Amino acid sequence: MIANETPDLILHNAHLVDAKHRTHARIGAVAINGGTIAAIGDDATIFRLRGNRTEVIDLGGSFLAPGLVDGHAHPVTGNDWHIGIDLSPARDIAGLRAILIAEAARLAPDAWIRGYGLDPIAFAGTRDIAVAIEDAAGGRPTFIMNFDYHGAVVSQAALALAGITGPRRFEGAASIVCDDSGRPTGLLLESEAIDLVRAVVPQRSFAERIASLRVLLARMAATGLTGAHVMDANGDSLACLEALEADGGLPLRLHVYPWVNPGATPADLDAVLAQQMRAGRHWRIQGAKFFIDGTIDGGTGWLHKPDSQGEGTGALWPDVAAYAAAVRFFAMRGIQTVTHAIGDAAVRCVLDTLAAVPVALRGPARHRIEHIETLPDEDIGRFAAAAVIPSMQPSHAVRFTRADQTDNWSIRLGQCRADRAWRCADIAATGAPLVLGSDWPIAPYDPREILVCARTRRLAGAKEASAVQPRQALTLLQSLAGLTLQAAYAVGEEAVAGALLPGMRADFTAFSVDPIAAPTDELAAAPIRLTMMDGRITHDAAQRSA
Structure with a gap:
């Protein structure tokens, strides 16, 4: 497809990598206008569109993919x-x-x-x-x-x-x-x-925090990230984003989910509802974040049966009916809900809650469940059946558990439930749109680690280590989709993001190796040559100006 207008920018001499179309072999070029993909074709075709003011960047054979998005992160709170x-x-x-x-x-x-x-x-x-x-x-x-x-x-x-x-x-x-x-x-x-x-720990000044956050987001962009689904809006998080955007802009596109905590009153729900109107140029409130349980390691993950220490017997939100009512409050207003659910009983509770909301009343919202660390067979297919988006973090499976199950997580659960760890492949096989993320600061934000952990079920370079539940490994194509195509779908932006198509946002990640075909350990160490968000360079290994 060819644009009629003279492009602002041309990226050429690149291999185009797109999980949506399962392509990673064709050499191509991309024309960009006003932060949007104007045209895609071979170098000769795209160069015919070039004008006197068109900037041209030779990607030197890089592998150009849609911009990578971390599907679950806490950049502002994590920075603190x-x-x-x-x-x-x-x-x-x-x-x-x-x-x-x-x-x-x-x-x-x-x-x-x-x-x-x-x-x-x-x-x-x-x-x-x-x-x-x-x-x-x-x-x-x-x-x-x-x-x-x-x-x-x-x-x-x-x-x-x-x-x-x-x-x-x-x-x-x-x-x-x-x-x-x-x-x-x-x-x-x-x-x-x-x-x-x-509350009594000495805190950095607002200016110090903003300076630190600016460095953090730049480092995230340098790993190839062009966006993140931000799973909190605590304290003055939004003021931090506003301050950064007013002073040079954001290098990542951020979708933010304020918390709805246990015991939330009608006034609390109304306050989060009112926040849905808040947005900046490259950030916006996306929905509401809930916690139905805690963690397996802390004994607060909600399980069907107690863990080895007799814990994990109840919800973090003790009044489960009140949780369900709060979810319905947002769902029936077309607001997306995202619920942290780690234990098997927690995940089932959320699935039951969402299944009880009539589809006709949900509106456009696509509801999500985060983490899903242990899951029985009977619940695997319920995500696709109920149109609920699973969001998982493959890095957690290999950083904090061991194949021999001598880690704290596995010991608490016992072999049967530990064998059900992070069932990414099983859930993806049902057709559910699996979103992948890091949950930074819990695991590193580098998306190359996510790709490697999802594919190998071990850390990059640890070839001697046994894989954690290797049958749950994803293909690199599935993994890339979890950071591009499915991440866009999860926030209702599949028409403008997640693939290389004219009319979509000019958000790109340029790998130095093929993210679909390269050996996984090679991928983990390969530099990111260029990151671009909204047609603006946010990281450039060659140090070209934006």
């Missing part, structure tokens, strides 16, 4: 939480204490120690984690997020500053974990409990 030291190397309490001792030696006596990435297996069996880390931290207040960000461990000093002396009641199933005498152990589960301490 992903601070301090990385505790992921700690595998036991001795390892955790050693890292804290080293960090304490570097800091002033009254400074907070902050960290992230802690695997609960590191403090398994430790009855009083607050005491254990208090000594290692030299008495400094300490606040460490577990890798799933649904739990935190804190020191005695941090508990004291937050005024936490015993258990409390919350709207949801959050908890301050206490010993038999009612004294806090230092473990906090879910956001309502975690926020009690986070």
Whole structure:
């Protein structure tokens, strides 16, 4: 198809890669006008459209794909939480204490120690984690997020500053974990409990946060990302996006989902409904985000049967009828709902809830379920049958579990349920539009890792490692679709994004190797040559100007 207008920009000498049309061999060129694809063809055909002011970029044989979109990420909140030291190397309490001792030696006596990435297996069996880390931290207040960000461990000093002396009641199933005498152990589960301490942790200024967020989004663009489905709008998140857009713009296109929390009142629902009108040039509120459970590792994932520690027996939103009513409130107004559901009982509850909303009343909204970590056979086909979008994170399956099931997640679930881990291939085989993402900051945002983990069920380069449930591996074509075609469909934008067609947005990712045919480990290490969003260069390995 050929455009009539003189293009602003021509990208040429590229292999065109498109999951929608299952093509990755033809050499082609793309003409762009006003942030939109004007024409696609061979170099000679497209060059006939060139005018005196048309910029031309030679992609040098790169593989040009529709712009990659992370289907589940927390860039603004993650930028605020992903601070301090990385505790992921700690595998036991001795390892955790050693890292804290080293960090304490570097800091002033009254400074907070902050960290992230802690695997609960590191403090398994430790009855009083607050005491254990208090000594290692030299008495400094300490606040460490577990890798799933649904739990935190804190020191005695941090508990004291937050005024936490015993258990409390919350709207949801959050908890301050206490010993038999009612004294806090230092473990906090879910956001309502975690926020009690986070509220007293020193925060960066707004200007510092904006500067840091600008760097983060630029780094995301450098990995080939052109967009993300942002699964929160907490605090002043939207003000941050407005500030960035006012000062140079956003390098990623962001679809944002404000939270609807357990205990939400009619006024709370109305407030989230009113937010649906908010948008900027490259961001907009997309729907409403719910949590029906927590995580398997924290014992707050909702299961049909208790886990090995007798936990996982209930919903994070204890009044399930109220959750269903809140979902219906949005669904019947044509607003998309997205629900975090990890355990098998949680996923079934959401499927049941959405199935009970008459299709005629749903309007244009495409409802989603996020994570879906363990699932029995009888629920596999329900996503396609009920037109519910599954959204999954293949990186989680291989970063936080092991094929031999010696990890905390698998131990809690037991072999039968652990064998049902992240059933990406089974769900995709039913025809459901499977969206893929990272859930950053829980896993790295680099989409090349997502592609590799989805295809190999192991981390890139770990050829000696056994794959985690290898039968659930996707093809690289399916994986690419999860970051392009299906990501666009999930937000109702399949007519303008997710494929290489005239009339679609000029959002592109240029790989240095074929993302469909290249060996997966080679793909993981291959540079991204160019990222473009809305016809504007957001990353260029050759350092050309936009």
